[in-house]
Amino acid sequence: MRGFHLILILAGFMLIFGCIEDRQQPPAPAQEGPRISVIGAETGGGEPPAPEEMTDAQWAQKAIEERNAYYCLKVSIERQEACLLPLSNISVQNCMMLGLYGNERVCLWHHARTSRDISICDMLRGDEVLECVRELSPPCTMEPDEVSRGRCYAFLNNNSAHCRDDQCFFDFAMEKKDASACAGMENHVKKAVCEGIIEGTDPCPSFSESNRNLCYYMMALGRDNPSHCYSINGLYETEIAYQCFFHFALRDGNKDMCNALELNNRWKCLTEYAMEKKDLGACQAIDRRANLAWNLCFDGFARKFYQASACNHLPDGAVVQVNCYAFVVMASPELELWDCGNIYVKEWRDRCYMNMAGQKNDATYCNYMEDASMRQLCISRI
Numbered sequence: 061m062r063g064f065h066l067i068l069i070l071a072g073f074m075l076i077f078g079c080i081e082d083r084q085q086p087p088a089p090a091q092e093g094p095r096i097s098v099i100g101a102e103t104g105g106g107e108p109p110a111p112e113e114m115t116d117a118q119w120a121q122k123a124i125e126e127r128n129a130y131y132c133l134k135v136s137i138e139r140q141e142a143c144l145l146p147l148s149n150i151s152v153q154n155c156m157m158l159g160l161y162g163n164e165r166v167c168l169w170h171h172a173r174t175s176r177d178i179s180i181c182d183m184l185r186g187d188e189v190l191e192c193v194r195e196l197s198p199p200c201t202m203e204p205d206e207v208s209r210g211r212c213y214a215f216l217n218n219n220s221a222h223c224r225d226d227q228c229f230f231d232f233a234m235e236k237k238d239a240s241a242c243a244g245m246e247n248h249v250k251k252a253v254c255e256g257i258i259e260g261t262d263p264c265p266s267f268s269e270s271n272r273n274l275c276y277y278m279m280a281l282g283r284d285n286p287s288h289c290y291s292i293n294g295l296y297e298t299e300i301a302y303q304c305f306f307h308f309a310l311r312d313g314n315k316d317m318c319n320a321l322e323l324n325n326r327w328k329c330l331t332e333y334a335m336e337k338k339d340l341g342a343c344q345a346i347d348r349r350a351n352l353a354w355n356l357c358f359d360g361f362a363r364k365f366y367q368a369s370a371c372n373h374l375p376d377g378a379v380v381q382v383n384c385y386a387f388v389v390m391a392s393p394e395l396e397l398w399d400c401g402n403i404y405v406k407e408w409r410d411r412c413y414m415n416m417a418g419q420k421n422d423a424t425y426c427n428y429m430e431d432a433s434m435r436q437l438c439i440s441r442i
Contacts, residue, residue: 116143123147129154152180161185172196220244230254234282249274257282269293277304286317297322302329309333315342327353334361340370359384366392368412369402376404389415397425406430414438 123131132143155167181192200212210224242254280288309317318329334342371384400412426438
């Protein structure tokens with residue numbers, strides 16, 4: 061009996077230690093984690109090959125194909141502009157990616173005009189901002205006042221009812237050959253002239269002298285015919301006669317039109333003509349005995365156009381001539397060789413060359429100077 065118990069005890073120990081031993085056995089491979097496969101060198105193992113880098117041309121092509129300008133940023137710097145240009149008209153954002161303002165400007169104008177979006181104008185620079193706003197604003201809204209807006213709307217809508225002053229009614233009637241537009245004019249003389257021009261009649265003889273002169277002046281302008289200027293009575297000493305002859309002198313480039321005016325207005329006409337046309341010959345057409353008019357014309361011409369040689373025609377050595385030379389030679393932003401060479405007075409001619417050498421930073425011009433000491437001073441300053 062005792063032997064039987066011993067066998068049971070031994071069997072129990074075997075079961076206990078057997079279970080412990082079983083629990084310590086590692087699990088089967090199929091029950092533990094992911095399977096790891098190791099590729100040997102003979103089967104192509106090691107680091108995977110890096111993809112080939114794309115060239116500038118390939119990135120540019122990809123940008124165009126996918127219409128995506130951001131691919132151009134992968135292109136080398138010197139080629140990015142060329143990559144972006146074909147894509148710039150797609151969006152304003154693409155415009156802003158351009159590096160050259162000249163290209164950006166063209167692009168922004170394109171989008172502003174295409175979309176009629178005034179906000180894009182703010183991306184431009186300088187005066188172009190206002191130019192862009194004006195172009196894209198609704199018609200006539202940028203006109204500065206009611207009269208200008210009325211004129212704009214009249215011609216835009218082909219309707220003189222928008223006019224707010226006589227000049228608008230008159231100009232509309234002349235351009236459209238529409239006598240009905242004359243009816244809107246308040247001045248009865250201008251209204252009669254307006255209708256007379258379109259209908260081919262001459263209303264001027266029916267008016268008193270002052271109104272008759274105004275009538276002929278307007279007839280001259282309306283019919284674009286200077287012969288009506290000669291119908292103004294008297295010696296053409298009035299301001300309206302001056303305006304009539306001066307208008308056609310400028311229009312035709314004919315200073316002789318001024319000769320019809322009485323003396324004071326004639327000199328005024330020639331002086332203004334000289335300034336408007338940059339024609340020194342108009343000053344020379346003034347009678348030399350009209351000293352004040354003569355001097356004012358040449359001095360004004362020299363100062364306006366920085367032409368020192370025009371001072372030659374002023375009285376030699378007079379204060380007006382000295383001041384004239386001094387102003388041009390000292391104040392001119394860009395002296396010219398031919399002008400310096402034509403100055404009569406040696407002292408001012410040399411000063412002109414000296415200042416010209418300084419302006420151009422070129423001592424060559426010093427060699428034109430006659431005075432040796434002045435010439436050396438000129439050279440030493442460069």
